Amino acid sequence: MFKNGFIFQVSVIKPATDRDSGRVQQLEERGRSILRITDLRESDSAEYRFKFKTPWFEWGNDFPGTTLTVKDPDLQVQVTRLSVHQFSTRAELKCHSSCCLAGSPSYVWYKNGQKIKEETSSYTGYFGAADSYSCAVKGLEASRSPSVYAPKIPSVLVSPSGEIVEGSSVTLTCSSDANPAATYTWYKENGNPDHKPLKTGPQLDFVSIQSSDSGEYYCEAENELGGYRSDSISINVKYGPKNTSVLVSPSGETVEGSSVTLTCSSDANPAATYTWYKENRTLHQGPEESYNFTSISSEDSGTYHCQSENQYGQFNSSSLFIDVQYSPKVPSLLVSPSGEIVEGSSVNLTCSSDANPAATYTWYKENESSPKASGQTFTITDIRPEHSGNYYCEAQNGRGHHTSILQLTVVAAPWKSTAAAVTTNLLLVIILLIFVFIWIRRKRASKQPSGRGERPDNGLQLNPGHVCDTSAAAQTQPTEQQDDLDYATVHFSKTQSDPLYSNFEPQRREEEEETVQYAAVNFKRPQTDLGTRSQEADEDPSELYSTVQKPYTNPRF
Missing domain, CATH: 2.60.40.10 (Immunoglobulins)
Known part of the structure; x- marks a missing residue:
C-alpha cells in the first residue's frame, strides 16, 4: 500500500500454510490496517506483529507482537x-x-x-x-x-491367562465404550439365584482363589443412557482331590450272596483316578469310582478304603469295614478225650461252625425229640453203654442253620470185659464137658452085653482130682425093670471177690462147694419078655436129663 510515497505491509509471524489458507484477510479502513481471520481455529493461536515496509526500508521490526490464543469452546x-x-x-x-x-x-x-x-x-x-x-x-x-x-457390549479379561490353580491370584477386568463413563457391576451366574451383585467397579480380584470360586462370571456396564451386560466367562479353578470318602450301597446289613457296590466320592478338578485297597492290598485302579461285588461272600469281609489322585495331589478316604453276614457253615465236631470211650469216663463233645453273626448250638440224640443240651460243648459224665448212639449238633443264627452228626460208641470197662470173657469161656467148657460125657456114655452103652446080670462100669473120670465121681447109688444093683442110672458130678467153685478171675477147681473141697450138679443118663436094657417090651415101648431109650445150676456171681456184673 502506498501512502505519501510509502508502502505499508503487515506481516504476521505465523506458518506460511496458515497465512495462505484464505481465512486470513488484511484490510485498510479509514487509515487503519485490519487483520481478519475467519473460521477461527485452535490452530490459529500464534504471535502477530505489525511493521511498515517501503522499497527503501522496513520499519517496525522492533514493535512488540500480539499473541492470539484460540480455545475450543469445550x-x-x-x-x-x-x-x-x-x-x-x-x-x-x-x-x-x-x-x-x-x-x-x-x-x-x-x-x-x-x-x-x-x-x-x-x-x-x-x-x-x-x-x-x-x-x-x-x-x-x-x-x-x-x-x-449408552455403553457398548462390555468385554471381560482374565489375568493371568491360562490355567487357574487353587490358591493363585486372579483378576477379572470389565471394559466398555460409553459416554458418559459407565459404572460396572460384577455377578456370578452359578449359585446366585437372587442375582445379587458381587462387587462394583471395573475389576474383580481374587487374592487366593478357591475351588468354590469356579463358575460363570459376567459384568454389567451402565450409564444414564442405558446399560449392557457382558458375555459370561468361565472360571475353572484346578485343584487336587479332597473330601474323599467311601459309601456302600445298599446301606444296612450286608448279606452273603447279595450285590454290593462301594463308591469312592472325591472333590477334584480335573477328575481323579481311583485306587481301591483291602487291608492295604491293592484291588483295582482306574477312572471308575465304583467297586462292585456281584455276589459278595464271607471272604470279602474286611476293611476297605480308596485313594483319589490327579496331577495336583492325592487324598485317602477313611476306612470302611464290610461285615458280611452268612448262615453257619457245616459244623465240625470234636470228642475229647479222643480215642476209645470207656464206660464210667467223662466225655466232652464240642461243636464249632463259621457263622456271622455267631451261631448258637443245640445237641440232640437220634430218636429223641427233646434236645440233650445247648451250647458249644456238651459234657457227659460217668458215661454208660446206653449213651452210645448218634448225636446231632445244630448250629443256627438269624441267617440259617446247619447240622452235623457224630457217632458215639461206649465200650465196657476193662475189668468187666475180662470177667465177661472168663465167664463165657467157663460156660463153653462146661457145655463141652457135658457133651463129652454124653458121648462117652452112649458109646459104652452101645458096647454093653445083652445079659441082664452084667453091668458096665458107669464111673466117669473127668480129671485126676475126681471132680466127677460115681455115687454109691450108681453101684447098687437095680431091679430087672430098672435101667442103669449113672451119675456124674461137676463142681463149680465159689466166685472170688476179685471180678477179674474165676477158678475151675480140680479137687473137691467141702467148704467151697456151692452146688453139686448131677447129670443123669438113663438107658433101657433090652428085655426078653415081649410083654415087658410092650410096656416100655413108649419110653425113649435115649432120653437125656441134664440140670446145670449157674454158680454164684458178683452183683457188679
Missing part, C-alpha cells in the same frame, strides 16, 4: 436420566461450554452424526442403546461436542 453434553423403559431410556441432554460465550448463542444437535434440530442448549427425548448424540454452537459447527451414548 462443549460437553450433560445427561440427566428421567426414566428407564424396556427398550429405551428417556433423558434430558444439555450442551455446556467451559468458555463464556458472548450473547445468547444457538445450538445445533446431532443424532448419530446427522443434524436433527437447532434449539437451545437442552434436548429431551427417548434414547436407544445404539444411538449417539452431540451438540455444537451454531456458527462453530466444526467444534462439536463429543458424542454421548
Whole structure:
C-alpha cells in the first residue's frame, strides 16, 4: 500500500500454510490496517506483529507482537436420566461450554452424526442403546461436542491367562465404550439365584482363589443412557482331590450272596483316578469310582478304603469295614478225650461252625425229640453203654442253620470185659464137658452085653482130682425093670471177690462147694419078655436129663 510515497505491509509471524489458507484477510479502513481471520481455529493461536515496509526500508521490526490464543469452546453434553423403559431410556441432554460465550448463542444437535434440530442448549427425548448424540454452537459447527451414548457390549479379561490353580491370584477386568463413563457391576451366574451383585467397579480380584470360586462370571456396564451386560466367562479353578470318602450301597446289613457296590466320592478338578485297597492290598485302579461285588461272600469281609489322585495331589478316604453276614457253615465236631470211650469216663463233645453273626448250638440224640443240651460243648459224665448212639449238633443264627452228626460208641470197662470173657469161656467148657460125657456114655452103652446080670462100669473120670465121681447109688444093683442110672458130678467153685478171675477147681473141697450138679443118663436094657417090651415101648431109650445150676456171681456184673 502506498501512502505519501510509502508502502505499508503487515506481516504476521505465523506458518506460511496458515497465512495462505484464505481465512486470513488484511484490510485498510479509514487509515487503519485490519487483520481478519475467519473460521477461527485452535490452530490459529500464534504471535502477530505489525511493521511498515517501503522499497527503501522496513520499519517496525522492533514493535512488540500480539499473541492470539484460540480455545475450543469445550462443549460437553450433560445427561440427566428421567426414566428407564424396556427398550429405551428417556433423558434430558444439555450442551455446556467451559468458555463464556458472548450473547445468547444457538445450538445445533446431532443424532448419530446427522443434524436433527437447532434449539437451545437442552434436548429431551427417548434414547436407544445404539444411538449417539452431540451438540455444537451454531456458527462453530466444526467444534462439536463429543458424542454421548449408552455403553457398548462390555468385554471381560482374565489375568493371568491360562490355567487357574487353587490358591493363585486372579483378576477379572470389565471394559466398555460409553459416554458418559459407565459404572460396572460384577455377578456370578452359578449359585446366585437372587442375582445379587458381587462387587462394583471395573475389576474383580481374587487374592487366593478357591475351588468354590469356579463358575460363570459376567459384568454389567451402565450409564444414564442405558446399560449392557457382558458375555459370561468361565472360571475353572484346578485343584487336587479332597473330601474323599467311601459309601456302600445298599446301606444296612450286608448279606452273603447279595450285590454290593462301594463308591469312592472325591472333590477334584480335573477328575481323579481311583485306587481301591483291602487291608492295604491293592484291588483295582482306574477312572471308575465304583467297586462292585456281584455276589459278595464271607471272604470279602474286611476293611476297605480308596485313594483319589490327579496331577495336583492325592487324598485317602477313611476306612470302611464290610461285615458280611452268612448262615453257619457245616459244623465240625470234636470228642475229647479222643480215642476209645470207656464206660464210667467223662466225655466232652464240642461243636464249632463259621457263622456271622455267631451261631448258637443245640445237641440232640437220634430218636429223641427233646434236645440233650445247648451250647458249644456238651459234657457227659460217668458215661454208660446206653449213651452210645448218634448225636446231632445244630448250629443256627438269624441267617440259617446247619447240622452235623457224630457217632458215639461206649465200650465196657476193662475189668468187666475180662470177667465177661472168663465167664463165657467157663460156660463153653462146661457145655463141652457135658457133651463129652454124653458121648462117652452112649458109646459104652452101645458096647454093653445083652445079659441082664452084667453091668458096665458107669464111673466117669473127668480129671485126676475126681471132680466127677460115681455115687454109691450108681453101684447098687437095680431091679430087672430098672435101667442103669449113672451119675456124674461137676463142681463149680465159689466166685472170688476179685471180678477179674474165676477158678475151675480140680479137687473137691467141702467148704467151697456151692452146688453139686448131677447129670443123669438113663438107658433101657433090652428085655426078653415081649410083654415087658410092650410096656416100655413108649419110653425113649435115649432120653437125656441134664440140670446145670449157674454158680454164684458178683452183683457188679
